[in-house]
Amino acid sequence: MRQKLTQNQQKVMDYLKQQVKENGIAPSLRTAAAELDISHAAVAQTLKFLEDKAYIRREGRYSRTLHILEDTGDIDAGQRQKQIPIIGRITAGLPMYAQQEWGGSLILDAALYPGQNLFALRIQGSSMKDAGILDQDLAICEPRQYARDREIVVALIHHEEATVKRFFLLPDGIELRPENPDFTPQIYGFDEVLIQGKVIGIVRGGMEG
Numbered sequence: 753m754r755q756k757l758t759q760n761q762q763k764v765m766d767y768l769k770q771q772v773k774e775n776g777i778a779p780s781l782r783t784a785a786a787e788l789d790i791s792h793a794a795v796a797q798t799l800k801f802l803e804d805k806a807y808i809r810r811e812g813r814y815s816r817t818l819h820i821l822e823d824t825g826d827i828d829a830g831q832r833q834k835q836i837p838i839i840g841r842i843t844a845g846l847p848m849y850a851q852q853e854w855g856g857s858l859i860l861d862a863a864l865y866p867g868q869n870l871f872a873l874r875i876q877g878s879s880m881k882d883a884g885i886l887d888q889d890l891a892i893c894e895p896r897q898y899a900r901d902r903e904i905v906v907a908l909i910h911h912e913e914a915t916v917k918r919f920f921l922l923p924d925g926i927e928l929r930p931e932n933p934d935f936t937p938q939i940y941g942f943d944e945v946l947i948q949g950k951v952i953g954i955v956r957g958g959m960e961g
Contacts (some may be wrong), residue, residue, distance in 0.1 A: 755805045764788065764798045765807055769820055778818035781845060819862075836861040838872045839889060858890060858955060865953060869892050872955070873906055873916065878915055880904070883931035885954055891916055894948035906949040909940065 757765060767788055770777050778784075781799075785792045788888055799818075802808045809819045838856045858872045872890040883904060885891065891906070899919040901907045906915050917928035917938075926945050929937040 753874070753897075754807065757802075757805065757807070761798055761801055764795065767883075768808065768818070772818075772820055815822035818823040830942060834860050834865065834870075836865075836870045836872055836892070836912060838874060844940070858892075860892065865892060867952070869895050871895070871954075873914070875916060879932050880918075881932050881937045883918070885916065885931070885951075885955070890955040891951045892953035892955065894952050895948070896950045897947055898945045899950065904951040905947050906951065908948050911943055914948070919947070943957075 759814065764784070768778055771784075779787070781792055781795050783896065784795045788795065801808060801810065806821055807823055829911070835857050835960060838858055860870070871894060873890045874893050875885055875891055877886060878887050881887075885904075893906050896905070899907075899921075901921055904916065904921050905919045906914060906916055907919070909928075915928065917930060920927040922939065925941050927937050927940050928940050928945070
């Protein structure tokens with residue numbers, strides 16, 4: 753049986769439940785602090801207590817996604833949405849990205865995309881159109897620092913340019929292949945490419961929150 757909540761913890765818990773019911777996602781710490789008229793630190797501390805007492809579950813250190821738990825410890829069936837950042841630019845070391853590099857956020861069905869620290873990347877151009885990835889689409893990505901043959905990945909080339917291509921491992925390098933005959937596959941040395949994620953889904957452009 754779970755420990756009882758203090759009056760202040762129950763107040764925060766009731767607020768979280770209401771926000772999730774109305775919006776599908778938990779509020780930011782800043783929003784919660786303002787609406788509850790308590791400090792940012794107090795909200796963070798209360799969330800830690802709620803998590804320790806198994807009333808909520810947070811997905812990861814870099815994720816704002818928060819799940820309300822039922823008495824059984826299962827995620828509330830009504831909470832099916834999660835919010836992930838749209839990355840304005842890719843840098844080495846995802847998901848260690850900074851807030852200022854976010855270009856908005858995207859709401860997803862948590863049951864379809866259960867992974868942690870997911871991010872979305874805006875597609876530029878038509879080099880992957882034959883794989884159904886079009887200009888201005890949002891590629892939903894799982895952070896990864898490795899790739900398997902034929903996977904569609906987010907790759908950072910020369911620590912500068914991010915690209916979404918199909919990955920092929922060659923004996924002497926890496927081929928990043930477009931899915932459009934108008935574009936030429938490119939071959940790089942092993943030290944020229946850093947894998948940053950695997951593309952696990954696509955949302956048509958303009959649907960972010």
